[in-house]
Amino acid sequence: MEKKAVRVAYGEALVKLGEENEKVVVLDADLAGATMTNGFKKAYPNRFYDCGIAEANMVDVAAGMSTMGLIPFCSTFAVFAGRNYDQIRNGVCYPKFNVKFGFSHAGITLGEDGGSHQAIEDIALMRVLPGMTVFVPSDANECYQCVEAAAKIEGPVYIRTARLATPVYDPRPFTVGKGVVIRDGSDCAIFTCGIMLEHAIEAADILAEKGVNAAVVSFHTLKPFDEELALQYTAKCRKVFTVEEHSVIGGLGDAVASAIIGNGVEKFLKIGINDVFGQSGKPADLLREYELTGPQIAEKILKNL
């Protein structure tokens, strides 16, 4: 299966968007080679603004530019969602300015740079902001769709992307705020987002071998969240597991919990980063260390069925 990092797709999507929409400008903070905005920089040098290593200023500059009718895409590492938080909150979300955030290198699969750089809290930070749309694309094709959708949304949008090259699935129909049923099932439901989709599918395969028919539902939009689909699969499967490369606090797991609480759920378990920081290592080793590989997910689900 073809593999491509979601961040690479982000960069490609920006180039395409730049061609279609002259209002799109891209801001980066000296990371164009990592966030993959360098493609846009090359294609449209006059619409690319490097803000230097000053992420907070980048966000407020984008806020100001948006008031002139432009659609700024701010790009940096997801870990700086925390560094920029006051600017994202007060500079952009409070006045509901039309600024997009394409933050990359999220989660532990960032790898070797270590825990200081591995954002495990950004989804929580972004979900809690009024008016913010939160996208966590699961693969390159979904990332193209998220970027395209972001430009059409009037208001702030956060797009979380990963560094690691991950499988590219066939394009699926995309609607903002709607989850995607990857595989139907009735014994339990696995809800996932982002690049953990690959591991959720593997877990479902393992479960199938053991006679457990697991549904897999992927949520590219964590806000607004598709509560209807979450409820539908909760009613059908009653046992619900969430899988994410993010803290179990404030991410997909909590979005699901809020949606399904009190609606006949028999078993609910959040699988993610258990309130600890990451560390240096190869992405595959880190996924194993934090028990997020397909076999480990399957084992946890079996134990809790």
Add this chain to the structure above:
Amino acid sequence: MDIQTLEKYARQVRRDIIIMTAAAGAGHPGGSLSSTEAMVALYFDVMNVDPKDDKNPNRDRFVLSKGHSAPALYGTLCERGFFGREEFDKFRQLHGILQGHPDTKKCPGVDASTGSLGQGISIAVGMALGAKHTGNKCHVYTIIGDGESQEGLVWEASMAAAHYKLDNLTVILDHNGLQIDGTNDEVMSLGDIKAKAVAFGYDVIEVADGNDMKQVVDALHAPACPGKPRYIILNTLKGKGVSFMEGQVGWHGKAPNAEQAAQALKELEG
């Protein structure tokens, strides 16, 4: 507009500040009174704005980076005709358009929501950059505080303003020397602020008395220096115009009571 008329407006805005903060029992009179001349000069003499067309894309922009001086901005916007005086009663009250800090979604004439110090100048830099990008000939003005200048973001924004040669940007420093916990020098010295501004690439003008309308107007009308953002240091007096507030740290964020308000209004007659 002649200086005398501008001074008259400034007196009226000072009265508005007292009326608003006294009615709300809260607010920031000290820094509002020190920056009154600057705001009156901008809205009545310098900026191209029209209260009847407050979303005109070609209007000049103003960002009150020191957002707590909102009473001065509200007084100025009201006198300029952006909204009626009845709004003063709802300053800092539920469902009012005059929030504790300026809110662009609620208040006509407010171009950015501010209050989190350091952000306004950065947003103003973005506006000026966006104006250049889109070929909009508007000019962007922002007033920052001296205490606010302790925020690192002010200097990130300044670096970007010089880097992008934003000669359509004017940063105005309301240098009253006082902040919540004491003088700038007691809390965190600004050092040679003029030298710092020059070093950051601004074209700097220092105004000896930032509460002297003529001096303020002259500085704001000084021709732009091509390729450089402008930085105007206004040496001001915190609490200016109200004898018992002048130069007093304690009036940063405290409202006058009824008796004090009456005395202040008496001093501001004429």
